[in-house]
Amino acid sequence: MSTVTETPEERREIIVEELEAVTIRFAGDSGDGMQLTGSQFTNTSAIIGNDISTLPDFPAEIRAPAGSLPGVSGFQLNFSSHDIRTPGDVPNVLVAMNPAALKVNLPDLEEGGTIIINTDEFNAGNLEKAAYTSNPLEDGSLGAYRVHRLPITTLNVNALKQEVKLSRKEMDRCKNFFALGVLYWLYDRPLAPTREWIKAKFAKNEEVARANEIALQTGYNFADTAEVFTTHYTVKKADLPPGKYRRITGNEATAMGFIAAAQLAGRTLFYGSYPITPASDILHELSRRKNFGVKTFQAEDEIAAVCAAIGACFTGNIGLTGTSGPGVALKQEAVGLAVMTELPLILINVQRGGPSTGLPTKTEQADLFQAVWGRNGECPVIVIAPSTPSDCFSMAIEAVRLAFKYMTPVFYLSDGYLANGAEPWRIPDVNALPEIKINFVTDPTNFLPYARDERTLARPFAVPGTPGLEHRIGGIEKQNLTGNVSYDPENHEMMVKLRQEKVDRVAQDIPDIEVYGDETGKVLVLGWGSTYGAITSAVENLRREGHAVSGAHLRYLNPFPKNLGEVLKGFERVIVPEMNLGQLSTMIRAKFLVDAVPFSKVKGRPFQIREIVRKVEEYL
Amino acid sequence: MNTNGNETIEHKDNAEAAASPEAYAGSMAAGEVAPPVAKLTKQDFVSGQEVRWCPGCGDYSILNNVQKVMPELGIPREKIVFVSGIGCSSRFPYYMNTYGFHTIHGRAPALATGIKASNPDLSVWVITGDGDALSIGGNHFMHVIRRNLDINYILFNNRIYGLTKGQYSPTSEVGKRTKSSPSGAIDYPLNPLSVAIASEATFVARSVDIDVKHLGQTISAAAHHKGVSFVEVYQNCNIFNDGAFESFTERAVRSDKMIYLEHGQPLVFGKERNKGIKMNGARPEVVELNSETGLTADDLLVHNIHEPDPSVAFMLARMQQPDFPQPVGIFRQIARATYEDLLVAQIEEAVAKQGHGRIEKLINSGDVWTVG
Ligand code: SF4
Numbered sequence: 001m002s003t004v005t006e007t008p009e010e011r012r013e014i015i016v017e018e019l020e021a022v023t024i025r026f027a028g029d030s031g032d033g034m035q036l037t038g039s040q041f042t043n044t045s046a047i048i049g050n051d052i053s054t055l056p057d058f059p060a061e062i063r064a065p066a067g068s069l070p071g072v073s074g075f076q077l078n079f080s081s082h083d084i085r086t087p088g089d090v091p092n093v094l095v096a097m098n099p100a101a102l103k104v105n106l107p108d109l110e111e112g113g114t115i116i117i118n119t120d121e122f123n124a125g126n127l128e129k130a131a132y133t134s135n136p137l138e139d140g141s142l143g144a145y146r147v148h149r150l151p152i153t154t155l156n157v158n159a160l161k162q163e164v165k166l167s168r169k170e171m172d173r174c175k176n177f178f179a180l181g182v183l184y185w186l187y188d189r190p191l192a193p194t195r196e197w198i199k200a201k202f203a204k205n206e207e208v209a210r211a212n213e214i215a216l217q218t219g220y221n222f223a224d225t226a227e228v229f230t231t232h233y234t235v236k237k238a239d240l241p242p243g244k245y246r247r248i249t250g251n252e253a254t255a256m257g258f259i260a261a262a263q264l265a266g267r268t269l270f271y272g273s274y275p276i277t278p279a280s281d282i283l284h285e286l287s288r289r290k291n292f293g294v295k296t297f298q299a300e301d302e303i304a305a306v307c308a309a310i311g312a313c314f315t316g317n318i319g320l321t322g323t324s325g326p327g328v329a330l331k332q333e334a335v336g337l338a339v340m341t342e343l344p345l346i347l348i349n350v351q352r353g354g355p356s357t358g359l360p361t362k363t364e365q366a367d368l369f370q371a372v373w374g375r376n377g378e379c380p381v382i383v384i385a386p387s388t389p390s391d392c393f394s395m396a397i398e399a400v401r402l403a404f405k406y407m408t409p410v411f412y413l414s415d416g417y418l419a420n421g422a423e424p425w426r427i428p429d430v431n432a433l434p435e436i437k438i439n440f441v442t443d444p445t446n447f448l449p450y451a452r453d454e455r456t457l458a459r460p461f462a463v464p465g466t467p468g469l470e471h472r473i474g475g476i477e478k479q480n481l482t483g484n485v486s487y488d489p490e491n492h493e494m495m496v497k498l499r500q501e502k503v504d505r506v507a508q509d510i511p512d513i514e515v516y517g518d519e520t521g522k523v524l525v526l527g528w529g530s531t532y533g534a535i536t537s538a539v540e541n542l543r544r545e546g547h548a549v550s551g552a553h554l555r556y557l558n559p560f561p562k563n564l565g566e567v568l569k570g571f572e573r574v575i576v577p578e579m580n581l582g583q584l585s586t587m588i589r590a591k592f593l594v595d596a597v598p599f600s601k602v603k604g605r606p607f608q609i610r611e612i613v614r615k616v617e618e619y620l
Numbered sequence: 621m622n623t624n625g626n627e628t629i630e631h632k633d634n635a636e637a638a639a640s641p642e643a644y645a646g647s648m649a650a651g652e653v654a655p656p657v658a659k660l661t662k663q664d665f666v667s668g669q670e671v672r673w674c675p676g677c678g679d680y681s682i683l684n685n686v687q688k689v690m691p692e693l694g695i696p697r698e699k700i701v702f703v704s705g706i707g708c709s710s711r712f713p714y715y716m717n718t719y720g721f722h723t724i725h726g727r728a729p730a731l732a733t734g735i736k737a738s739n740p741d742l743s744v745w746v747i748t749g750d751g752d753a754l755s756i757g758g759n760h761f762m763h764v765i766r767r768n769l770d771i772n773y774i775l776f777n778n779r780i781y782g783l784t785k786g787q788y789s790p791t792s793e794v795g796k797r798t799k800s801s802p803s804g805a806i807d808y809p810l811n812p813l814s815v816a817i818a819s820e821a822t823f824v825a826r827s828v829d830i831d832v833k834h835l836g837q838t839i840s841a842a843a844h845h846k847g848v849s850f851v852e853v854y855q856n857c858n859i860f861n862d863g864a865f866e867s868f869t870e871r872a873v874r875s876d877k878m879i880y881l882e883h884g885q886p887l888v889f890g891k892e893r894n895k896g897i898k899m900n901g902a903r904p905e906v907v908e909l910n911s912e913t914g915l916t917a918d919d920l921l922v923h924n925i926h927e928p929d930p931s932v933a934f935m936l937a938r939m940q941q942p943d944f945p946q947p948v949g950i951f952r953q954i955a956r957a958t959y960e961d962l963l964v965a966q967i968e969e970a971v972a973k974q975g976h977g978r979i980e981k982l983i984n985s986g987d988v989w990t991v992g
Contacts, residue, residue: 047989193987242992244984260979270738290970292977295737295963300763304730307723307760311703311734314721315742319734337724393983427988430980464719464735464742467698472667472714474722475706484669485714 015231021080022187022235023088026179027105028097028118029066030059030073033176037095038075039422040180044193045079046247046424049237053078053533054422055087055606058361067121067129072104081236085388085533087421089608095179097121097152099130114146116182118175120153148228152178152219159218164211174215181219188234191216241426248425250389250418250530251278254322254348255285257396259292262318265400265436270312272297272305272321277360278416279322279350302330306347310334313343314473316440316463318400322348325367326357332375335409339379339499341473342450342459344403344410351415353604362604363416365529366580371411372558372587378496380503382406383558385413387532390425392418395555397434404438405509407458408502413557415579417606418530444468449483456509457502459483503559510556512563515570517543517550523619524571526596528554528584531577531607538612547620554584560591568594573619575599577612660691667717673708678829678855682776683715685836686745690718693743693843700743703732705752708783709776709855712747726757729764729773733959736769740960743843744771751781754790754810765819765848767959772842772849775812780861798860812852813937813951817930822847824933824951828854828869834880834948841950847958868946877941881949886920889945896920897944904935906944925953 024041028034035056046052057074064071078088090110096102098121109115122137136142137149156178160171177194184191195213202209223229262269271294273283287296295312299305306321313319321331328349338345351367353359371383382402386395392414403410441447441460449471450459462469471483479486480495515524516539527535532553539551552567554560568574568588574596576585582598589596599615601607665687673679690700700718704710706725713720719742723731728746736744746764753761753775764773780798781787787800791812795804816824823845827838835853842849854865868877879889879897887897888909898907898920909915927933933952940946971977 043987047987049989049991240991242990244988244990246984246986246988256982259977259982263977263979268738270734272734289977289982290967291974292982293967293971295967297733297737299730299733300759303727304733304760304763307727307730308734308737310723311721311731311736312738313734314701314731315735315739317738319738333724334727341721427983430983433979464701465698465739467696470697470718470720472669472702472716472720472722474713474720475724476722 012225012227014229016188017231017233019233019235020082021078021084021088022093022233023076023078023091024093024095024183025074025076025091025105025108026095027072027074027101028095028176029100030061030063030071031066032073032097033173034073034075034097037176037180038077040194040197041183041189042077042079042422043197043247044184044189045077045235046245047193048189049240050079050081050235051084051238051240052080052247052422052424053084053087055417056420058420060359060361065129067098067100067126069100069104069130072101074101074105079235081238083238083240085537086606086609089610095183097176097179099126099132099136102136103130103132109145112144112146114148115142116148116150116179118152118179119149120151150182150222150228155218155222156215159214160211163214164207166207166211170208171211174211177212177215178219178222181216181221182223184216185220185223186229186232188232191220240424243426245424245426247422248389248393249281249420249422250386250392250414251281251350251420252285253389253392253425254386254396254412254414254419255282255289257393258318258320258346258400259286259289259294260393260433261397261400261436262294263292264397264433265318265404265438267438268312268317269294270297270309270317270319271295272299272308272312272319273323274299274302274305274327276302276324276327278352278419279324279327279348281419282322282348282350302327303334306331306334306345310338310341310343310345313338313345314341314464316438316461318346319344320346320348322350324350324352324360325354325370328367328370328374332370335381336375336377336379337475338409339375339381340475340478342407342499344400344407346399346403346410346412348412348414350419351413353602359604361416363530363606364579364602364604365413365415365531366583366602367413368528368557368580368583368587371413378500380408380500381558382408382410382503382506383413384410384556385529385554386418387529387553387555389418389421389423391532391555393425393428397436401434401436402506402509404436404461405458406456406502406506407461408499413529415530421530440466441469442466447471448481449473450478450481452480452498456505457498506556507559507562510559510561513552513554513561513567515550515552515567518548519550519567520570521548521550522571523547523549523573523575523616524568525549525551525612525616526554526568526574526576526584526588527551527578528557531579534607534609534612535577537609538616541609541613542616547616549616549620557584557587565592568592568596573597575616575619577601577607577615579606660697662688662691664697665690665717667715669714671715672711674859676858677708678778678853678857679709679712679776681829681832682709682774682835682853682855683712685832685839686774687716689836689839689843692840695743699741700745701735702745702747703728703735704747705749705757706783707749707752707781708857709747709749710752726752726755727760728752729757729760732771733764733767733769736771737960737963740770740964744769746771746773748773748775749782750775750777750779750789750791750812754812754815758790762815762819765816765821765850768820768822768847768956769959770846770848770961772839772851774839774842774851774853776855777812777852778855778857778861779809779864780857782857782860786860811937814934816850816852817934817937817952821850821952822956823849823953824937825850826852826854826948826951828865828878828948829856830869831874831948838950845953847956868941877945879945879947881923881925881936881947881951883923883925883950886917886922888917888920895945897939904939904944925950927952928954
């Protein structure tokens with residue numbers, strides 16, 4: 001790093017403008033490292049105190065043909081000096097590493113937005129792959145935007161070829177860090193956190209580490225000196241509550257939450273899973289936490305994964321399985337077995353676009369019915385749903401608490417947006433985490449495997465290894481108390497009702513739903529799961545304009561919080577934005593006879609704040 | 621021997637066992653038998669539940685033998701778990717006074733995996749049938765075997781679906797006429813032992829319900845094997861497939877039509893012990909041992925259950941009536957680390973390197989910054 005790092009003697013005149021929030025979308029070929037670039041920018045922004053929210057957008061193919069439209073990978077990031085809850089409705093800035101990335105992402109960019117283009121890739125071949133009939137850099141079609149044309153590939157190689165001994169291909173792989181350097185200058189971010197990251201990541205390959213560092217620094221210097229940019233922006237620290245923070249994605253928080261829950265309960269966490277997008281990261285994360293005693297089992301299929309988890313439950317450990325919608329479809333018979341045998345199975349569904357294989361890398365919330373009703377027979381389970389990436393941690397602990405307390409399976413509904421989206425997480429105080437008590441029975445006197453706790457109706461938990469409590473359980477209907485096989489019609493009806501009653505009683509044990517805003521008014525916007533950020537921001541905006549709009553968000557979907565009916569009554573209208581065709585709204589209508597209005601979006605993308613605002617305005 | 625949990629058969633109550641009681645006489649001991657800790661008896665393993673198989677069903681004999689072997693293992697009752705799927709045989713756990721789990725069709729091996737992996741201290745037994753293991757549970761069959769958990773896996777093969785009243789199964793012979801194959805089955809049957817060996821089984825054996833002494837020895841040997849022990853038991857379903865095996869298991873013809881594999885011994889059979897299996901190139905052939913052929917036991921294939929290469933075991937598993945005597949006994953037994961031992965070793969190694977995981981440290985990992 002010799003010449004390239006020199007600071008020019010005379011600094012040119014640069015205007016510094018302060019912004020409240022910026023939304024950038026990094027887009028390039030799936031081999032261009034856009035996810036990495038985006039997450040580095042996110043990390044740095046979080047460390048310097050901005051609030052952040054991200055939305056990665058992966059192509060379904062691992063390596064679609066280079067330069068093709070299906071091969072475009074994107075990463076959207078919203079960073080701000082105030083509290084934000086979504087990755088931003090529309091990007092203000094688009095970084096397009098090739099023509100396909102420009103073509104796919106331009107329609108989303110704000111009017112008059114900024115585009116940073118790697119002009120080197122705009123050759124005839126790539127233009128054709130992106131189905132451009134003329135070169136957008138030349139045909140005037142980008143006239144409405146502020147376009148910065150940078151020959152990034154060339155600039156990057158020129159900076160590296162004298163400095164490192166790497167092949168052309170290897171040098172080209174660093175160009176995303178060149179682009180990142182440019183963006184760091186443009187938004188006034190320090191290079192140190194990314195430098196540290198590069199050092200750690202490529203510790204075993206010094207030459208590659210050096211190349212990436214040079215690329216990053218050169219990009220930064222280039223933006224500083226070349227007369228491409230006249231303005232440079234700052235986004236101040238956000239006013240976040242004091243505490244220690246880290247950046248977290250939903251999948252990371254989910255994995256950590258279950259590890260924490262296992263420690264709080266003093267039991268082994270057993271995770272049975274089969275690789276599936278977008279849940280696999282939970283398997284990866286748990287697999288590397290062996291020093292926590294976590295046992296992960298990569299099963300031969302989804303069914304084996306859930307069955308092994310039920311086996312782990314039977315031994316008194318935390319039996320967890322994780323998957324996405326198609327995997328849940330395969331597991332449901334086994335979930336029925338856990339309902340019948342009243343074991344505390346926990347199932348994570350990181351929902352994705354369906355039906356069938358659907359849109360594996362895109363988000364959706366269309367598995368709510370599947371969770372609540374999707375099994376044979378009357379087969380109730382507890383259903384909960386985290387609302388933000390951070391909330392995934394708390395709700396994982398809650399899943400374990402409820403499963404063991406009520407001896408009944410719990411569905412934990414995350415989705416692709418929560419799973420991969422990131423935000424700053426205020427690290428909780430370990431001592432303030434809830435206690436999880438598991439009561440195993442050991443006394444053989446009057447032991448009955450299907451006796452019931454008066455309050456929860458849970459059956460006693462007697463695990464193999466306990467002398468004198470040997471008993472048999474199974475999927476055939478059980479006689480209450482004894483647990484013996486029973487075909488008695490009266491007993492069956494009683495057991496069906498008991499299993500339902502047990503889940504219903506969970507309502508006594510969960511927090512009331514809170515109303516954001518006034519308890520009464522014109523419109524209540526009711527949501528569940530990952531729509532929390534968009535809904536709350538929309539309600540906030542509408543309230544600021546003086547509208548009688550409130551929000552409420554469900555983290556418990558079966559049973560509902562016990563005050564939900566009362567809350568609904570306080571409003572003339574209930575609008576339910578969901579990434580499905582109206583599943584929660586159907587449940588609300590059925591249960592409370594309230595004329596809830598569904599607001600559907602099933603495009604594999606999260607709601608924008610303005611979409612919800614516009615919908616609510618129709619009812620004001 | 622079953623399908624989708626459709627339990628429709630009217631099992632006759634309180635039937636008598638198929639095998640005559642005196643047939644149980646004699647020593648069951650095989651391998652090294654641990655001394656019984658609390659002096660348990662067979663009776664200690666009989667649960668209070670009324671046994672509901674059809675009178676004369678081969679399942680009775682298997683139950684009886686398993687209950688008889690249990691006290692010899694020296695494992696306390698509370699540490700034993702029987703896991704089953706769906707089918708006639710899968711009622712088995714209800715009759716054992718141990719922990720038991722009657723699960724769903726085909727999935728017993730997967731549950732057993734979770735049980736053993738999360739508590740390696742338990743003695744885990746999977747009881748299954750030909751439909752349960754090889755049709756609906758075919759995938760788990762293969763994978764539970766290759767993982768080599770230290771569990772015992774007993775497949776009751778009656779070549780029929782009994783519980784759903786008599787449809788052909790994946791081990792039914794071609795041409796088998798049943799309610800669902802009135803013109804004869806056109807599926808080629810699977811050979812469970814071949815699949816087990818191909819799936820890297822470390823213990824593979826076969827026995828017959830009515831040969832109680834051999835059955836007891838086989839179950840005992842399976843229990844003592846460290847690793848997955850796969851045992852196929854020919855089991856007569858006297859209601860829907862009566863006599864499926866009798867052409868070679870009948871007492872009168874047994875010694876001529878079956879061969880008892882014994883480790884370290886040449887493959888001799890026949891009432892007069894005058895026949896054997898000799899290798900002719902890569903193929904086995906049946907030969908007579910007499911002065912005319914000039915062959916003696918020294919010319920025969922010598923059975924070696926510990927041979928690392930599975931080819932011979934596979935070849936033996938393919939031998940069948942009427943061309944060959946039907947082989948029973950232990951086909952293969954090799955030593956290999958178990959899944960649960962490797963799993964625990966990885967955890968211990970991680971703890972040794974990184975220390976016991978603490979939540980505090982975990983949630984504070986990565987880039988952490990402080991506000992205010
Ligand atoms: S296997 Fe056959 S004889 Fe045995 S219980 Fe089933 S139907 Fe009856």
